[in-house]
Amino acid sequence: MRTLLEVSGVSVSFDGFKAINNLSFQIAEGELRAVIGPNGAGKTTFMDIVTGKTRPDEGYVIWGERSVNLLKMSEAQIAQAGIGRKFQRPTVFEDQSVFDNLIMSLKNDRGPLGVLLYRRSARDNERVQELAEEIGLTDHLHRKAGELSHGQKQWLEIGMLLAQEPRLLLVDEPAAGMTLAEREHTTNLLKQAAKTRAVVVVEHDMEFVRRLDCKVTVLHEGSVLAEGSLDHVTQNQDVIDVYLGR
Amino acid sequence: MKTARFSFLLGLSLLLMALLVPQPIQAQTIQDILQEHEEIIAKGSRRTIQPAIDALRDSGLPEAQRVMELWQDKALWQRKDDKQFFLTEPLEGRTLQLIDLISGQPVGTAEKSDLKQIKPNSGVRGLIGAALVQFQLMDPHPLTRRDSLIAIQRDPKPTHLPALRGAIEGETDPDLKALKERLERLLTITYGETDAERIIAIESFAGDLGVDARAALNPILTTTRVAVTEASDVNIARQLTPGQNDFTADDAYALLIAENLAYPAISNDEKRLALVANVVDGQVAGFAVETLNTYEARDQAYSALAAEGLVPADVTRAAQQKALQRHEFYDVYNEPSQAVTDAARGTLQAIETRVGLNQTADLALDGLSLASIYFLAAIGLAITFGVMGVINMAHGEFIMMGAYTGYVVQLFIPDYTLSIIAALPLAFAITFAAGVAMERTVIRWLYHRPLETLLATFGISIALQQLAKNIFGTQARPLTAPGWLDGAWVINDVVSISYIRIAIFVLALIFFALLLFILKRTRLGLEVRAVTQNPKMAASMGINTDKINMLTFGLGSGIAGIAGVAIGLFAQVTANLGSGYIVQSFMTVVVGGVGNIWGTLAGATMIGSLQKIIEFFNPSNTLAAQTYMVIFIIIFIQFRPRGIIALRGRAAGD
Amino acid sequence: MQRSFIARNPSVLIFLGILAVFTLGATILSEGFGIGLISTSMIKTLGKTLCLCLIAIAMDLVWGYCGILSLGHFAFFGLGGYMIGMWLMYARTENIILTSLAQAPIPPTDDEIRSAIGNQIFGVVGGSDFPLIWAFADSLTIQLVLVVLVPGLLALVFGWLAFRSRVTGVYLSILTQAMTLALSLYLFQNDSGLRGNNGLSGLQNIPGAKGVPQSVISIWFLWASAIALALGYILAAWMMSGKFGSVIRGIRDDEARVRFLGYSVETYKLVIFTVTAIIAAIAGALYYPQAGIINPAEIAPIASIYLAVWVAIGGRGRIYGAVIGAALVSLLSTWFTGGQAPSIPLGFYTIHWVDWWQVLLGVTFVLVTLFAPQGIGGAIDRLVRKGTQL
Structure with a gap:
């Protein structure tokens, strides 16, 4: 499998505190990966760096087969290049309908003029219907997103990410605050998504990670502590120390 | 006590003795001296009189000054037969009473014809006057x-x-x-x-x-601009070339005209008038009037008129050029000696250098004083903005309330010193209460909606301004500083600072120290900082965030009131007083960095000094200074969007 | 799924209808074309109000829809007024000068005409030379282009600087206020080239319309303003009802999400900021010929804040809300401050509305912000919803 994203030797510090310390990380095309780690391990900062929100002090981030340097791109350009990001808390446009939320996310021209003159095609309508079905919101298409339940909002956001047709999906704690049934649905969604693209899931919940059944990377104090299957890393002495010891 | 009084008496008696000691007896009387120089005094010539004046001046006689004054005033008379000098008073007819120069007693009478009045001419009077100056000195x-x-x-x-x-x-x-x-x-x-x-x-x-x-x-x-055919023996400051360094060819030609070295050219206006005067049947010298709407056409018509001898010929550009080439142009010192002008130039340069240094110092003082005003005006805003994220557009009106409090207090307490001392805490109390009331009724419902806070407080601001106008009227009210704050501390002829500004500077320092102390060393400060950094966490640790918000807002508003009293001392107290400071205050907070007293200090210092520096380079135009100032701030924010002293990292938010 | 523009924006038809009835009615009742029930000055006030409604739409787009509380849009409004004012003043002065010079025994040269105009215009600030910015004042076409170009460029440059450095929220508001302040202070100077605090005056006299009475000119401008407002309304509704509007509202509600969806938030903000600045400038260019005079005080930051007040009272995020707010508050303000409102005697004190209107406005504004953040438009929406449910 070809490498899709390569992060190497990245460090960043805030007021002297090293949030990310010489982190190197790779993900291949179509791979599903879980990233775990205690609070303050640098999981969110890692996502911030990949998506362009935070500029690292050193290191580089290389993307795709043409080896583009992501550090020189803006957030919007990175998103257009094919990296989707889901935030910890569900962030959908609550004032707008589910339909509009999805239409806005569909992979189309992002320039102001193109958007202004945009006319919905039959294909776009179809795509929205498909996505709605996939995330289980077909009946809610014309409700305002703000009226949805917490879980539905999470799915809507995942649906919006899928609408972008990214090649890499970064998902921050998708299962937080969900009921058991909702979790199952979420797991399926992510597994489904990972069939056609790479997905990185940051998660606290070991049960959820086990269900994803994928390679796991353990972060600690801003760098990779261990990598491998879940069983492999949970037997690693360093990981046990970090999670249980201290 | 006793010894002190004794020594006082001793001193007094010694003084008396010194006064009573008789003066050494003079060999000569004033009359003797006058007699000695009788001839030249009577002659009264400016050229020969000096010995007489010197003798009088150097005589050391107590009455010399008076006699010279009388002489200057043409009050001296001379008896023709014995040449003695007297003062006179008219009696009846042509008889005059003679009065002795020294004793001032009448010493007989004389007919006017036997006397001669000494009438010094103006030259002599000038010399006497100069000698008299020395007496005064x-x-x-x-x-x-x-x-x-x-x-x-x-x-x-x-x-x-x-x-x-x-x-x-x-x-x-x-x-x-x-x-x-x-x-x-x-x-x-x-x-x-x-x-x-x-x-x-x-x-x-x-x-x-x-x-x-x-x-x-x-x-x-000082120089005079001259045009000469060749340089003569003068002290030349610089030679001028027409058309270079602000000395245009027109200037040069005007100089030639002024010195009667050339004929003036006929101006466009004069030509037009000449043409108008020579219109005959809709034509001027054969040119139709309608065609004369360009200068070229008018020049041709004028030349034609000149050729007929109806108007004086114009001096053409070429002729002017020739005249300029025949002459040389100089700036010439009025002072003929080159050595003197060189020395003066050198000395002035040395002085300018030092003046420049001192002006810089003066500018620094001015900037510092403006900075302390901005600091006082902005610090309350910085506290509320920093701690609560609330933009208080009515902050300026709190400043105004403080100033009016000062004015009202002076209506009741006529003593300016006492009234200021009373006004400061009272202004604090009133604006503190107003701030708390505003926080309780309006602002606390709008936390997390900063833009709406901005607008709601703006509504309060316009209502308060109009209320102040309704109560106090639109004309400016005085808030008078106590007498001991009048005047200025003058360090030298260049550097000085008024006492009011020093007082405001001190006030700003006090509040800076006080706030630092409150925030860093007290329980309240600890809680305020906790709420600033993480309100939810602070609340869960048992801090009453509601109370903290209320107190913080009150504190910020109270300081605005104090700033109002201070600003009212040197500005006119009007309902618009505060709105003049509000934008500057925001700038100070934004430039300095939010949520930090040091930031506000840095912001105020930067904005204050910058404004003074811009004003220094463009003193006639404070409006332009403010324009450039704001533009500078807009650009500054490009590079430091979070201010000079900024929180960095994740704490700073998105 | 695909619905027509009108179907998506039912308010457009209603609004256009009301506007047409209003304009026609005013014309019929006017002195210039009708039975003379409405005075010419009232027609001018109504025409000006339409212009204020137009700039309120611009403010609503930038603030209500995009979440940028700009305290600078009145500066663009004023700049538009200045640009058209330069031509009005120049052309009219030229007419006067040409008329008076026509009496001269020999015809004037171009240079003489120009310096006479210069003297006439800049005499009050002690000058007679034309500043560089007046280079095109003699051409209506170029000045009309400048009405769009100058405020547009200012908005573009300022917006680019501000948005690029990710200045948002109250910081941005303060920054726009600073820009407005800088501009008005600059214009207050005598050597700004725009006659300092004298401003430009006599703008109600339209060159080329000699002999046409003001009562007729006022109707022309009423119609021009009404058409501009109608076009502005349609443009705003069209822009905001489609996907573009979705993105813009998305930026208001969650900037980061829009960014991570791949939209360049800064570019969109810049577009909306500049477009609304241009709308504001056009509104200003129509307003000041009706007002007759423009001076730097019009641009002072306070004016832009009032603009925000109108939009807030009318209801943000609804185009008709902005129109209602601007029309209602500015007309009420004229009524109260014009001395027509009846005083209220309380026995011990008489409330003169000239003195108390500002207090009332301020308090109303606080109350609206606190208790009716959706403004009048919000109330209308609730009524309509209730009506459709029944």
Whole structure:
């Protein structure tokens, strides 16, 4: 499998505190990966760096087969290049309908003029219907997103990410605050998504990670502590120390 | 006590004894001296009179000054037969009462025909006057001496110089002596007899900051612009080439005209008038009037008129050019001696350098004082903005309320010192209460909606402004500073700062220290900082965030009230007082960095000094200064969007 | 799914209808074309109000829809007024000068005409030379282009600087206020080239319309303003009802989400900021010929804040809300401050509305912000919803 994203030797510090310390990380095309780690391990900062929100002090981030340097791109350009990001808390446009939320996310021209003159095609309508079905919101298409339940909002956001047709999906704690049934649905969604693209899931919940059944990377104090299957890393002495010891 | 009184009495008696000791008996009386010089006095010629004046001046006789004054006033009479001098008073007819010069007693009468009135001409009177100046300069009373020095300083004359020189040696008061010596040097610059002594005097002022020194030196370097056919023996400042360095060909030609060296060219206006005067049947010299709507056409018509001899011929550009080439143009010093002008230039340069340094210092003081005003105005805003993320557009109106509080207090307490002392805490209390009331009724419902807070507080702001207008009227109300704050601390002729500004600076320092103390060393400060950094966490740790918000807002508003009293002392108290400071205050907070007293200090210092620097380069135009200021801030924010002292990292938010 | 523009924006038809009835009615009742029930000055006030409604739409787009509380849009409004004012003043002065010079025994040269105009215009600020910015004042076409170009460029440059450095929220508001302040202070200077605090005056006299009475000119401008407002309304509704509007509202509600969806938030903000600045400038260019005079005080930051007040009272995020707010508050303000409102005697004190209107406005504004953040438009929406449910 070809490498899709390569992060190497990245460090960043805030007021002297090293949030990310010489982190190197790779993900291949179509791979599903879980990233775990205690609070303050640098999981969110890692996502911030990949998506362009935070500029690292050193290191580089290389993307795709043409080896583009992501550090020189803006957030919007990175998103257009094919990296989707889901935030910890569900962030959908609550004032707008589910339909509009999805239409806005569909992979189309992002320039102001193109958007202004945009006319919905039959294909776009179809795509929205498909996505709605996939995330289980077909009946809610014309409700305002703000009226949805917490879980539905999470799915809507995942649906919006899928609408972008990214090649890499970064998902921050998708299962937080969900009921058991909702979790199952979420797991399926992510597994489904990972069939056609790479997905990185940051998660606290070991049960959820086990269900994803994928390679796991353990972060600690801003760098990779261990990598491998879940069983492999949970037997690693360093990981046990970090999670249980201290 | 007893010994003190005793020594006082002893001193008094010693003084009396000194006064009672008889003066050494003079060999000569005033009449003797006059008689000695009787001939030249009677002759009264400016050229020969000096020995008589010198003799009188140097006689040391107590009545010499009075006699000279009488002489100057044409009150001296001379008896023709024995040449004695008297004063007179008219009796009946042509008889005059003779009065003794010394005793002032009548000593007989005489017919007017037997007497001759001494009438010194103006030249002689001038010489007497100069000698009299010396008397004043040597007057036993120091105040008189000082007054006469000041009079000379104000209106120096060449005759003052010898008088001043004669009066230096006997001076006992060291201050006055220094003053006399300085004045002597100043006069020597202008009136010294030889170039050498003038140059020494000039060079003695190198680096002197006194305005008087520059006032004496500058006239030496004044120039006159001249046009000559060839350079003669003059002290040339610089040669001018027409068309270079602001000296246009038109300027040069105008100079030639002014010196009657060339004929003036006919201006476009004059040509038009000449043409108008020569319109005949809709034509001017064969040109139809309708065609004369360009200068070229008018020139042709005018030339035609000139050819007919109806108007004076124009001086063409080429002719002007030729005239310019025939002449040379100079700026010439009015002072003929080059050595003197060189010395003056050198000295002035040395002075300018020092003046520049001192102006920088003065500018720094000005900037500091403006900074302290901005700091006082902005710090309350910085607290509420920093701690609560609330933009209070009514902050300016709290400043206004403080100023009006000061005004109202002065209505009740006439003593300005007491009223200010009473107004400061009262203004704090009133605006504190207003701030708390506003927080409770409006702002606390709008947390997390900062833009709406901005607008709601703006609504309060316009309502408060109009209320103030309704209560106090639209005209400015005075808030008078106590007398001891009048005046300024003058360090030298360049550097000075008014006491009010010093007081405001001190006030700002006090509040800076006080706030630092409250925030860093008290329980309240700890809780405030906790709420600033993480309100939810603070609340879960048992801090009453509601109370903290209320107190913080009150504190911020209260300081605005105090700032209002301070600002009211030097500005007019009107309903719009605060709105003039609100934008600057926001700038201060934004430039300094939010949520940090040091940031506000840095912001105020930067904005204050910057404004003064811009004003220094463009003193005539404070509006432009403010424009550039705001543009600068907009650009500054490009590079430091979170201010000079910024929180960095994740705490700073998105 | 695909619905027509009108179907998506039912308010457009209603609004256009009301506007047409209003304009026609005013014309019929006017002195210039009708039975003379409405005075010419009232027609001018109504025409000006339409212009204020137009700039309120611009403010609503930038603030209500995009979440940028700009305290600078009145500066663009004023700049538009200045640009058209330069031509009005120049052309009219030229007419006067040409008329008076026509009496001269020999015809004037171009240079003489120009310096006479210069003297006439800049005499009050002690000058007679034309500043560089007046280079095109003699051309209506170029000045009309400048009405769009100058405020547009200013908005573009300022917006680019501000958005690029990610200045948002209250910081941005303060920054726009600073820009407005800088501009008005600059214009207050005598050597700004725009006659300092004298401003430009006599703008109600339209060159080329000699002999046409003001009562007729006022109707022309009423119609021009009404058409501009109608076009502005349609443009705003069209822009905001489609996907573009979705993105813009998305930026208001969650900037980061829009960014991570791949939209360049800064570019969109810049577009909306500049477009609304241009709308504001056009509104200003129509307003000041009706007002007759423009001076730097019009641009002072306070004016832009009032603009925000109108939009807030009318209801943000609804185009008709902005129109209602601007029309209602500015007309009420004229009524109250014009001395027509009846005083209220309380026995011990008489409330003169000239003195108390500002207090009332301020308090109303606080109350609206606190209790009716959706403004009048919000109330209308609730009524309509209730009506459709029944």
